Amino acid sequence: MPHHRGSPSANEILYHVAGSKPKIRVILxxxxxxxxxxxxxxxxFWLGLVLDDDIRAATFFNAAEDLCVVERDGTTELFLTSSYATNTAACIVFLDQAHTRGTDLRLPNHYRAAVALGPGLTKDKLAQACMRMRQLGKGQAVVFLVSAEIRRSITRLCDISESSEIKVADVLYWAVCETWRELERLVPLWATHGVRHQRQQLLWDKADTGSEYNLEPQTAAQFVESESQTLRERYHPSQEQTRPTLAGESTNVDAALDAKSAELAQIQERCLEFGIDSLIFAQAHLALFSLDEIFNSDKGPSSTLVLTCVLWHSRPWRLVLVCRHREAAEDRLPR
Structure with a gap:
């Protein structure tokens, strides 16, 4: 189970894979x-590092989501119309994260794949990636590429020394724990969806005439939700509660939800297990979750995102987001 010191660059990973013994023919x-x-x-680049004469091309997905092959002279063509569609033994295969799920390639039974581990990799995504090797355990095999960061995470979790060899069982245990963390992060989203369902169920009950649903325009309009929000609407704290809470508190928007107090109490109970005591805080958690996705996405050199989260002693915490982009002016939030 190879591992790297620090955070390896793409070139370092490819050099490492090219020099591995037994030979690796697939990167997942x-x-x-x-x-x-x-x-x-x-x-x-990886193809250029593989010196075996029997390997003549590399398979990958291009920017248009087409499965392609590139030969040593740089010639690129679609995989399905190439001669390699029936001769995958002459190819190495590179699958990026998005295509480690749902891609089906018939690869030789002796092929060995390197699965690169990363932060937040859940057990389902790991299993999906490994199952790109359709004959896994029947000739095909996988090896895990572990960075120093992931290695430290695994050794701490499994309570083993950093010099110890990491076993497959350790990786699986780590992936399960990453799955738990991911599910915990999604509890605010689950709570928000739960309250939305209860609100909409009241509307359906109101429209139910027994034999059919009679949705008046005014009732139907209450199902509509905004597709987007301004920075002010999304992150600026309101001076009064405008969203339903999980504790059955009265609100100025969804007083009718009192009829669903039992269901809301169940949602609240589960949220309390994860340290979230109301939908106000669930929405705050969701704001941070969305920002985490923003920071982890590719925004390019023309974007600058700055987040400051301040906990005040006398008031709820406030979020200040400053976004500068070629297509967006700065949005200033009032105090």
Whole structure:
């Protein structure tokens, strides 16, 4: 189970894979570790490092989501119309994170794949990546590429020394724990969906005439939700509660939800298990969750995102988001 000191670059990972024994013919980047290079660049660079004469091309998904092959001279063509569609033994395969699920390639039974682990990799994503090797355990095999960061995470979790060899069982245990953390992060989203369902159920009950549903325009309009929000609407704390709470507190928007107090109490009970005592805080958690996705997305060099989260002693916590972009002016939030 190879591992790297520090955070390896894409080139370092490809050099390591090319020099591995037994030989690795497939890279499954389940943990999104090769991000500096485009798929075609990574595939061609890796192909140049593989000196075996029997390997003549590299398979990858291009920017248009087409499965392609690139030969040693740089010639690129669609995989399905190439001669390699029936001769995958002459190819190495590079699959980025997005395509480690749902891709079906018939690979030789002796092929060995390197699965790159990364932060937040859940057991389902790991299993999906490994199952790109359809004959896994019947000739095909996988090896895990572990960065120093992930290695420390695994050794701490499994209570083993950093010099100890990491076993497959340790990786699986780590992936299960990452899954638990991911599910815990999604509790606010679950709570929000639960309250939304209760609100909409009241509308359906109101429209139910027994034999059919009679949705008046005024009732139907209450199902409509905004597709987008301004920075002010999304992150600025309101001076009064405008969202339903889980504790059955009265609100100025959804007083009718009192009829669903039992269901809301169940949602609240589950949220309390995860340290979230109302939908006000659930929405705050969701705001941070959304920002985490923003920071982890590719915004390019023309964007700058700055987040400051301040906990005040005398008032609820406030979020200040400053966004500068070519297509967006700065949005200033009032105190």
């Amino acid at each position: 980047d389940a943990g999104a570790q090769i991000v500096e290079l485009e798929n075609d660049e990574a595939a061609w």
